[in-house]
Structure formats: structure tokens, C-alpha cells
Amino acid sequence: MNILTVSQLNTYVKSLLDGDRNLSAVYVRAEISNFTNHYRTGHYYLTLKDDAAAVRAVMFRSEAARLRFMPENGMRVLVRGRVSLFPRDGQYQMYIDDMQPDGAGALHVAFEQLKKKLAAEGLFDESRKKEIPRCPMRVGVVTSATGAAVQDILNILSRRFPLTTVVLCPVSVQGKDAAPQICEAIRRMNALRAADVLIVGRGGGSTEDLWAFNEECVARAVAASEIPVISAVGHETDFTICDFAADLRAPTPSAAAELAVPDSLEERGVLYGFEMRALRAVRHRLREERMRLDRLSGRANLHNPKAFFAPHRLVLDALSDRLDRSVQTALHRDRNRLSVLCGKLDALNPMRVLVRGYAIAEKDGRTVTDAAALAPGDEVSLHLARGSAACTVKSIREETP
Numbered sequence: 105m106n107i108l109t110v111s112q113l114n115t116y117v118k119s120l121l122d123g124d125r126n127l128s129a130v131y132v133r134a135e136i137s138n139f140t141n142h143y144r145t146g147h148y149y150l151t152l153k154d155d156a157a158a159v160r161a162v163m164f165r166s167e168a169a170r171l172r173f174m175p176e177n178g179m180r181v182l183v184r185g186r187v188s189l190f191p192r193d194g195q196y197q198m199y200i201d202d203m204q205p206d207g208a209g210a211l212h213v214a215f216e217q218l219k220k221k222l223a224a225e226g227l228f229d230e231s232r233k234k235e236i237p238r239c240p241m242r243v244g245v246v247t248s249a250t251g252a253a254v255q256d257i258l259n260i261l262s263r264r265f266p267l268t269t270v271v272l273c274p275v276s277v278q279g280k281d282a283a284p285q286i287c288e289a290i291r292r293m294n295a296l297r298a299a300d301v302l303i304v305g306r307g308g309g310s311t312e313d314l315w316a317f318n319e320e321c322v323a324r325a326v327a328a329s330e331i332p333v334i335s336a337v338g339h340e341t342d343f344t345i346c347d348f349a350a351d352l353r354a355p356t357p358s359a360a361a362e363l364a365v366p367d368s369l370e371e372r373g374v375l376y377g378f379e380m381r382a383l384r385a386v387r388h389r390l391r392e393e394r395m396r397l398d399r400l401s402g403r404a405n406l407h408n409p410k411a412f413f414a415p416h417r418l419v420l421d422a423l424s425d426r427l428d429r430s431v432q433t434a435l436h437r438d439r440n441r442l443s444v445l446c447g448k449l450d451a452l453n454p455m456r457v458l459v460r461g462y463a464i465a466e467k468d469g470r471t472v473t474d475a476a477a478l479a480p481g482d483e484v485s486l487h488l489a490r491g492s493a494a495c496t497v498k499s500i501r502e503e504t505p
Contacts, residue, residue: 139177161197163203244298273292314342463486
């Protein structure tokens with residue numbers, strides 16, 4: 105009888121599973137549940153299930169990094185991998201090498217996931233969109249220097265608005281290096297303020313060819329650009345994440361060039377129209393002023409200036425008469441008032457009393473009004489109407505009033 109440890113048993117079962125060629129490359133269609141993205145290691149842990157059963161699965165970081173989409177609970181997928189046993193737990197599980205959405209393609213799922221994520225952040229909101237300048241003097245172009253798109257853009261810009269200067273920043277537009285180069289070009293254009301508007305895009309191609317413009321870093325660089333951005337990727341039926349993040353989407357690179365600058369011929373026509381309107385307005389004003397001048401020149405005042413001043417002279421004479429009457433009336437009223445005041449003042453003059461035979465007695469410089477204030481022998485002064493006299497009191501006589 106052979107007795108095994110648990111570790112030996114699990115190792116033996118693992119060797120059986122690993123040695124089975126039928127389990128070395130298994131394709132399984134299932135629904136994802138219990139999905140965990142282990143951020144520290146980068147591994148994906150999940151459960152694959154159908155209506156009747158479930159199996160645990162893991163996708164290591166090296167394989168997970170190649171996925172174009174993020175697995176989610178409830179997503180139906182088609183996975184390829186091998187079946188083995190994890191000796192520590194004694195559970196068999198599937199080690200996933202590749203995963204594809206069951207139905208829609210991986211790129212489509214990745215596109216929708218990123219679009220939903222950035223939309224939730226408000227990256228596509230209309231309130232964030234910047235206005236494209238009407239007459240940009242510098243147009244920045246971020247695209248491949250060898251593609252047909254750049255030639256179309258240059259031709260249309262030079263034909264429509266020859267005054268503009270084109271600032272080309274060549275980048276790769278497909279492949280793993282494309283997205284970082286596009287982001288760096290947008291950043292550099294903004295740092296140098298090299299353009300008034302940017303055209304970012306490329307010509308048509310497959311979904312894989314256009315994928316650089318679906319990368320999250322490109323969308324964020326476009327949205328963060330202080331220079332207004334026109335997205336011009338592929339054909340009219342192609343939509344990329346860059347289109348939603350840009351301030352304006354053009355269906356093709358050629359259309360982007362037409363949207364970036366005005367047509368000089370049309371602008372010349374507009375200016376000509378303004379010129380004609382201004383000339384008509386000036387001529388109309390001149391006619392009106394000439395007619396007004398003719399009317400004024402026919403007035404009598406211009407031929408006989410004295411006639412213009414005659415009515416004003418009459419008004420002035422009338423005002424002068426009114427002013428004289430007002431002054432005479434005021435003088436007469438004030439003279440009468442002055443006479444009355446003088447009479448009152450004269451009546452109150454003490455000298456008038458002295459003239460009638462009265463005198464004013466003073467002792468030590470003070471007026472004496474009561475005999476009780478004097479004593480026999482006091483020296484007093486008497487002030488008369490004319491002159492004064494020094495007197496000595498011989499006696500006093502007090503009387504009751």
C-alpha cells in the first residue's frame with residue numbers, strides 16, 4: 105500500500121493534467137464572474153461559468169498586457185489556455201493565454217469601454233469645446249510626413265488661404281510608437297504656441313491602422329490642448345476617440361483643411377460686398393447733407409445777418425427794462441426801511457434826554473441811579489447836554505418809588 109502526502113497527491117495530479125495534450129490548448133466559451141484586477145501584480149483572476157458549472161481561471165500580467173479591452177463581470181468571452189492544478193490549494197484552474205469577446209471584437213469592446221469612461225469624466229462635453237478661429241495665420245498639422253493626407257492638407261490650405269503658415273510636426277500614425285509621438289507633438293505645439301489651430305489625423309485604413317487615435321493618452325492630450333484641435337482621422341464613416349475629444353471633427357483630412365481656414369475668394373467677395381454697402385451709405389449721406397445745406401442756404405438769415413439778431417435785440421431790451429425797474433423798486437424799498445430804522449435809533453439816543461434838562465450822575469466811573477448808593481461828602485460827576493460838573497454830596501434824600 106503506497107501512502108502519499110497531500111503535496112505528493114496534488115503534484116501527481118498536476119503532472120497528469122500537464123501531460124494531457126488535450127488540456128494543453130483548450131478553447132472555452134464562457135461568462136466572466138468574480139473578476140479581479142490585481143493592480144500590484146497585474147494579474148487577472150476570474151471565474152469562467154455557464155449555466156451548469158464554473159471553473160477558476162487566471163491570466164498573468166504578460167498575457168493581460170496584450171489585451172485591447174478590460175474584462176468585466178457578465179462579459180461573454182472566448183478564451184484559449186491550458187488546464188493545470190495549483191498544488192497549494194488542490195484546485196484545478198485554467199491558465200489563460202488569450203481572450204476575445206464572444207460576439208463583438210476586442211477592439212470594438214475596448215473602444216466602447218474607453219468612450220464610456222472618458223464620457224463619464226466629461227472629456228467630451230460641449231462646454232469644453234473651444235471655438236475654431238476664423239482666420240488662423242498659423243495652422244499646425246500633426247500627421248505622417250509621407251502620407252497622402254498631408255499633401256491633401258497642404259494643397260487645400262495653400263489654395264483656400266495662401267496667407268496662412270503651415271507648421272508640420274511629423275509623427276508615426278500607426279504602430280506602438282504612434283500614440284506617444286502624437287501626444288508629444290500636441291504637447292510641443294502648445295508649449296511653443298506654434299499654431300492658432302491644430303489638425304490631428306491621418307488618412308483611411310483598417311481599425312487596427314487607426315487604433316493610435318483610440319488610445320487614452322491621445323484623447324487626453326487632445327482634450328488638454330489649449331490650441332483648438334480639429335480631428336481628421338480616416339474616412340467619413342470612421343469614428344475614433346480622438347474625434348470625440350477634439351474641439352471639431354472633420355470627416356477627412358481634406359475636410360479638416362477646409363474647416364481650418366476660410367476661402368480667400370469667398371472672403372474677398374464678402375469684403376467687396378462690405379465696400380459696396382459702405383460706398384452706398386456714404387453717397388446717401390452726402391446727398392442728404394447736400395440737400396440740407398441747400399435748404400439752409402436759402403434762409404434769409406444767411407443773406408441778411410442783421411435779421412437774425414433783430415428779434416434777440418428786442419428780447420434784450422425788454423430784459424434790460426425789467427432789470428432797471430427791479431433795481432429802482434428795491435432801492436426805494438430799502439431807503440424807506442433805512443429811514444424808519446434811523447428814526448428808531450435817534451429816539452433811543454441818550455443825548456436827546458440830556459437836551460431836555462436831565463443829567464447823568466457818576467460815582468467812581470459808574471452811573472448812579474439810587475440815592476442810597478451815595479453818602480454825604482461823596483464826589484460825583486454830573487454829565488449835562490453840554491459839558492460836565494464835579495459835585496460834592498451834601499445830603500441825600502431817599503424816596504419810595
